[in-house]
Amino acid sequence: MKILVTGASGQLGSELKRALHEVSQEISGIETFFLDRKNLPLDQLILIQDILGMYQPDIIVHTAAYTAVDRAESDRQAADTVNHLATAEIAQYCHIHGTKLIAISTDYVFDGESDQPLKEDAPTAPISVYGETKLWGEQAVQKWAPDSIIIRTSWVYSSYGSNFVKTMLRLMNERTELSVVADQIGTPTYAHDLAQAIVQIIQSPQWQPGIYHYSNEGEISWYDFAVAIRDIAGLSCAVHPIPTTAYPTPAKRPRYSLLDKSKIKATFGVIVPNWRESLKHMLHASERGE
Template identity: 70%
Template sequence: MASVNQKQRVVVTGATGQLGSELKVILEQDLSKECFFLDRKQLPLDQIMLIQDILAMYQPDVIVHAGAYTAVDLAESETVLADQVNHLATDEIAQYCRLHGVQLIAISTDYVFDGNSSTPLTEDAAVSPINVYGETKLKGEQAIQKWCPKAIIIRTSWVYATFGKNFVKTMLRLMSERDSISVINDQIGSPTSAHDLAKAIVTIINSDKWAGGLYHYSNEGEISWYDFAVAIRELKQLDCDIVAIPTTSYPTPAKRPSYSLLDKTKIKTVYGVEVPFWRDSLAACLDSL
């Protein structure tokens, strides 16, 4: 930890991603911190041997590891690269944190679950990923737990933001180009505003307590991708027919969990994090687009 008169040094990986970009907006306003936002050029997560040396240059008190290989379908064929970035790079970061007494907050995914649950998933629910992306993220979690058991791991789902590529932006584009689109209605979960997740992470960093372990965070509510698309259409008052289809009608290289609703009780209880309702957060994002 930083001393009393010294600024807390925070390193954020994946700085140009959705969450990294939202963290940058919030943290750059905090004068009590010296923050370093590392993108894939400054911290190439596929260059495993360089990672600890690069981190040492910044001497962080806290690392928020938001960088990841997130191309879920491509991961099925780019298995080595996905493993390097999501597992082996995370292993190096965790080792660095252990060696230097650095606090680590790492982002994981609902894709560590198989989707066979019918009730919201708690942090101790059994993990069993059904795609390569989920497998590599789970290995990353396990590496953190091995080297850095006091780290905080936050699993999240269906992330979107004003930054980067995501479902919300894709829907807006398709609805403006087409009279009709088809969207899957049998995968259930809750979207996550990257802005809300970034605020939750900053709440943890600024807290006077550090309670390591697994946490879940997504917005409140339970919907399908179809419901999500319909809400986007309604909020933007677009004129496009949205057809509900089953997953079987839209085959993808990677399987998706059919149910991955996360239980947020722990993060709300331990850190007093406020979790907005999904539709309110979507409306806020659409307003700022």
């Protein structure tokens, strides 16, 4: 089995590299390819299918994306090219060659006006360019490769790359107090856990196409998340809750984007850890240099 991962240098791509390496050590016949933006330039649409053809993968895990949410508001074309048009090229390749596709999407496809955990069939209504282009990418996958799996996730962090957890740790070591938004609700996703879930899906005896939701268990705000980061890391920085209106950004964020994970758990038997336990795992692994 040949597995190709896009976005290899990103948070999820890096975690998948580690997870799939462990699997390949235990199971023979698994060959993996990890492509970053140099190996697979998603802004050069005409090259994408030819590059994928060089590897002839059986499964593509498409994690690469334009994720600069605020910059996307003034850089719509670049966001659309990577999140939508490049994803369409990958989906078309999968359709032509019978390749399975797992595509990663986001809670930003929702408007954040719900007050209940969001199921996969909840109405989509993105309120940012990033969310809009990711939704168009989903639609392209469903059009060209309807047998694909789409996984929406939220608030991703890991030991790799730039993310909220690492930013908070840096700021809390530099400052005596911070203010963090307390009225945006959801759940963080430890990329390590999502990578394990993807590997479990790949190894599943039955391929069940469709849209699935994955984040860690629990319901918190960004403020709650920051306080937990401080406490688990043993820092003393004061953290103050503020409303979204006190921290304006170019892109609007969903007010409520808690994802319902029932479907992925029932279909693939995925066990979803609680967000606090996963945060502890990440912080302790970082302390050990893992």
